[in-house]
Amino acid sequence: MPDHEIFDLGNVVLQSGLTLRHATLAYKTYGTLAPARDNVIVMPTFYGAQHPDTEAMMRPGRALDPARYFIVVPNMFGNGLSSSPSNTPAPFDRAGFPNVTVYDNVVCQHRLVTEHLGIDRLRLVVGYSMGAQQAFQWGALYSDMVRAIAPLCGSARTSPHNYLFLEGVKAALLADAEFADGWYQSPPVRGLRAFARVYAGWVFSQDFFREGEYRKLGLASVEDTARFMEGYFRQRDANDLLAMLWTWQHADIGANPKHQGDFAAALGAIRARAIVMPCVTDLYFRVRDNQLEVAQMPNAELRPIPSIWGHVAAFGGNPADDEFIDAALRELLAE
Amino acid sequence: MPDHEIFDLGNVVLQSGLTLRHATLAYKTYGTLAPARDNVIVMPTFYGAQHPDTEAMMRPGRALDPARYFIVVPNMFGNGLSSSPSNTPAPFDRAGFPNVTVYDNVVCQHRLVTEHLGIDRLRLVVGYSMGAQQAFQWGALYSDMVRAIAPLCGSARTSPHNYLFLEGVKAALLADAEFADGWYQSPPVRGLRAFARVYAGWVFSQDFFREGEYRKLGLASVEDTARFMEGYFRQRDANDLLAMLWTWQHADIGANPKHQGDFAAALGAIRARAIVMPCVTDLYFRVRDNQLEVAQMPNAELRPIPSIWGHVAAFGGNPADDEFIDAALRELLAE
Numbered sequence: 001m002p003d004h005e006i007f008d009l010g011n012v013v014l015q016s017g018l019t020l021r022h023a024t025l026a027y028k029t030y031g032t033l034a035p036a037r038d039n040v041i042v043m044p045t046f047y048g049a050q051h052p053d054t055e056a057m058m059r060p061g062r063a064l065d066p067a068r069y070f071i072v073v074p075n076m077f078g079n080g081l082s083s084s085p086s087n088t089p090a091p092f093d094r095a096g097f098p099n100v101t102v103y104d105n106v107v108c109q110h111r112l113v114t115e116h117l118g119i120d121r122l123r124l125v126v127g128y129s130m131g132a133q134q135a136f137q138w139g140a141l142y143s144d145m146v147r148a149i150a151p152l153c154g155s156a157r158t159s160p161h162n163y164l165f166l167e168g169v170k171a172a173l174l175a176d177a178e179f180a181d182g183w184y185q186s187p188p189v190r191g192l193r194a195f196a197r198v199y200a201g202w203v204f205s206q207d208f209f210r211e212g213e214y215r216k217l218g219l220a221s222v223e224d225t226a227r228f229m230e231g232y233f234r235q236r237d238a239n240d241l242l243a244m245l246w247t248w249q250h251a252d253i254g255a256n257p258k259h260q261g262d263f264a265a266a267l268g269a270i271r272a273r274a275i276v277m278p279c280v281t282d283l284y285f286r287v288r289d290n291q292l293e294v295a296q297m298p299n300a301e302l303r304p305i306p307s308i309w310g311h312v313a314a315f316g317g318n319p320a321d322d323e324f325i326d327a328a329l330r331e332l333l334a335e
Numbered sequence: 336m337p338d339h340e341i342f343d344l345g346n347v348v349l350q351s352g353l354t355l356r357h358a359t360l361a362y363k364t365y366g367t368l369a370p371a372r373d374n375v376i377v378m379p380t381f382y383g384a385q386h387p388d389t390e391a392m393m394r395p396g397r398a399l400d401p402a403r404y405f406i407v408v409p410n411m412f413g414n415g416l417s418s419s420p421s422n423t424p425a426p427f428d429r430a431g432f433p434n435v436t437v438y439d440n441v442v443c444q445h446r447l448v449t450e451h452l453g454i455d456r457l458r459l460v461v462g463y464s465m466g467a468q469q470a471f472q473w474g475a476l477y478s479d480m481v482r483a484i485a486p487l488c489g490s491a492r493t494s495p496h497n498y499l500f501l502e503g504v505k506a507a508l509l510a511d512a513e514f515a516d517g518w519y520q521s522p523p524v525r526g527l528r529a530f531a532r533v534y535a536g537w538v539f540s541q542d543f544f545r546e547g548e549y550r551k552l553g554l555a556s557v558e559d560t561a562r563f564m565e566g567y568f569r570q571r572d573a574n575d576l577l578a579m580l581w582t583w584q585h586a587d588i589g590a591n592p593k594h595q596g597d598f599a600a601a602l603g604a605i606r607a608r609a610i611v612m613p614c615v616t617d618l619y620f621r622v623r624d625n626q627l628e629v630a631q632m633p634n635a636e637l638r639p640i641p642s643i644w645g646h647v648a649a650f651g652g653n654p655a656d657d658e659f660i661d662a663a664l665r666e667l668l669a670e
Contacts, residue, residue, distance in 0.1 A: 159541065159545055160544035161543075161545065164561060167532050167561060168503075168534075171528065171529035171533060172503070172506060172529050173510070174529065175507055175508070175510040175511045175529035176510045176511070177512055177513075177525070190509075190510050193506065194506035194529075197506040198504075198506060198507060199503075200503065201496070201500040201502070201503045204496075205496075206496040206497075206618075206621050206623075207623065209495035209496040209499065210494055210496065222495045222496075222498060225499075226499060283618065284541070289545070
C-alpha cells in the first residue's frame with residue numbers, strides 16, 4: 001500500500017507543447033494543517049529522490065517539525081512516483097516521455113496546493129539541490145503567496161559547468177548499448193553503475209574524502225562510497241533518471257511564459273525573504289552562482305554552509321550542517 | 336618517419352614482478368647538450384600526452400628555451416610510443432599489459448638519461464599533471480643528481496578523491512560492451528566518447544565555463560569544449576588510456592623499494608629546490624594536497640597559480656598562467 005497520495009492533474013500542456021494526458025502528481029503531507037491554514041511548508045524533491053528521501057530534513061529536533069507545520073512534499077516529475085517514463089502509457093512511456101521543465105513542475109505543484117489542498121499562503125518553500133531550483137521557481141511565479149524561500153545547494157539557473165557535469169553522467173549511462181535508446185527490456189545495469197560511479201566523484205568534495213568523512217555516513221572506504229551511490233541510483237529507472245536530468249540541465253527560472261527568458265526579471269520577482277545556502281565545497285552548485293543570483297533578488301541573503309561535505313552538506317546527515325541550516329530555517333519560519 | 340628516438344631498455348622487471356621484455360622508451364630531445372653537460376632539463380609527459388603535446392611549454396619566449404637548454408622528453412609507458420598495450424607483443428599486449436608504476440617509469444627514464452645519454456646532473460625536472468608526479472619521483476629517488484623540480488598541477492601521491500574521479504572516467508569507458516574486456520577489434524568509440532565527456536567536466540574549472548574562457552582556446556561553446564576533449568582522447572587507444580590511468584590512480588612516490596611505503600620519507604628525500612605549483616581552481620590536483628606535501632619537503636615552496644583555468648592552467652595556452660609559471664621556472668634555472 002503506497003504511503004503517499006495522488007493528485008490527478010488531468011491533461012497537462014507542458015512547456016514543450018506536448019500534452020501529458022492523465023498526468024499525476026504523487027505527494028505526501030506531514031503534520032496537520034492549522035485551522036488558519038497558515039502553517040504550510042512546501043518541500044519539492046531533489047534529483048533521483050522520492051518523498052521518503054526528504055524525511056531526513058524532518059527528523060525530531062529539526063526546524064521542519066511536523067508537530068508544528070503542515071509540510072507538503074510533491075514528487076518531481078520523472079522520479080518514478082509522479083508521471084514518469086517508467087509509469088506513463090504510450091506514446092509518452094519510456095524514451096517517449098516528454099521533456100518537463102522546472103516551470104512545468106512548479107505550476108502543477110501550485111495546482112496541488114491551491115486547487116486540491118485549498119491553501120493560498122505558504123510560510124516557506126524549501127528545497128535541496130533540484131528542490132532548491134523549484135523553490136526559486138515558486139518564489140518567482142507566486143510571490144504573493146510565498147512568504148519565504150530557502151534554496152539549499154541549488155541555483156536558480158543551471159550553470160554551464162553543471163550542465164557539462166550532467167553530460168558526463170548521462171554519457172556514462174548511454175555508453176551501455178543495453179540502454180537501447182531507452183527501450184530496454186531489463187535495466188542497463190552496466191550503464192547505471194557507471195552513471196553512479198561518475199556521480200560519486202561530484203557529489204562529495206575532495207576534502208570529504210581526504211578527511212575520511214564518509215565514515216560518518218557508515219561507509220568504510222572510497223569504494224564503499226561509490227557503491228553507496230550505486231545503490232541509490234539503481235533504485236531508479238534509467239529513463240526516469242534521464243528525464244530528471246533533462247529537467248536539471250535546462251533549469252532556468254526565467255525560461256517560461258511569465259518571464260519570457262528574462263532571468264534577471266525572474267530573480268527580481270522573488271519578493272519573499274530568501275536565505276540562499278550553497279555549500280562552500282559543492283562542486284556543481286557553486287557559491288558564486290548563488291552570489292550573482294542573490295544580488296538580483298530584492299530580499300535575499302547569501303549564507304554559505306561552511307562544510308567540507310560538498311553537495312551533500314544539505315542532504316541531512318552531518319549534524320553541524322543540519323544545525324547551520326536549521327538556524328536559518330527557524331529565522332525564516334519565525335513570526 | 337618518427338620524430339623521436341627509441342631507447343631499448345631490454346627486459347625490465349616491473350614493480351609488479353612481471354618482466355616486460357624488449358621494453359622501449361620513446362623520447363625526444365630539444366636543443367643542444369652543452370659541452371659541460373650542465374644544461375639538461377627532463378620533462379616527462381602527462382596523461383594521454385605524447386612528447387609533441389609538451390611542446391607548448393617550449394614555445395619561443397618561454398622559460399624552457401631549447402636555445403639554452405637540452406630538454407629531454409621521455410614518453411610515459413602506456414602513451415602509445417613507449418611500451419604500451421597498443422604496441423607490445425603477446426602476452427603483454429592489449430588487456431594483458433602489466434601494471435606500470437610512476438616508479439617504473441622514472442627508473443627507466445633515469446637509465447635513459449644516465450646510461451644512454453651520459454648525463455649525471457639535471458638542472459630541472461619539470462612536469463605537468465602526471466608529469467608532476469614523475470618530477471616528484473625523480474626528486475625522491477635521485478636527489479644527488481636533480482638540482483630543482485617544478486611539479487605543475489600534480490601531487491606526489493594521488494588523493495582519494497582523484498582516484499574516485501578516475502574511477503568515473505574509467506567506468507564510462509567500460510560501460511561500452513564493445514570494449515570487450517580490452518580485446519576489441521575496433522575502437523570502443525561510444526565508450527571513448529563517454530570517457531572524454533566525463534573528463535571534460537573535471538579538467539577545466541566551473542569558473543572557466545561561467546566566464547566563457549573556452550573562447551580563448553578557440554572553442555565556441557560548452558559542447559565544443561566537450562568535443563575538443565573527445566578529439567584529444569580519441570587519438571589514443573582505449574587500453575593505453577587505461578594503462579596510464581592505472582599508473583595515475585596508484586601514484587605514490589613512497590610506494591617503492593627505496594622508500595618501502597614511507598611517503599613522508601620520500602618527500603623528505605627531495606633535497607632539490609622545489610617550487611610546487613598547483614592551480615587554485617584545479618578540481619582534482621588540489622592545493623591542499625600539495626600544501627601537505629610541501630610541509631614535508633626540506634627545500635620546497637608552494638606557489639599556487641591564481642587562475643580560473645583549473646587543471647589546464649599549466650597546459651600552456653593562457654598567457655597569464657604561462658608567465659606565472661615561467662617566472663618560477665626561471666628562478667629555478669638561474670645560476
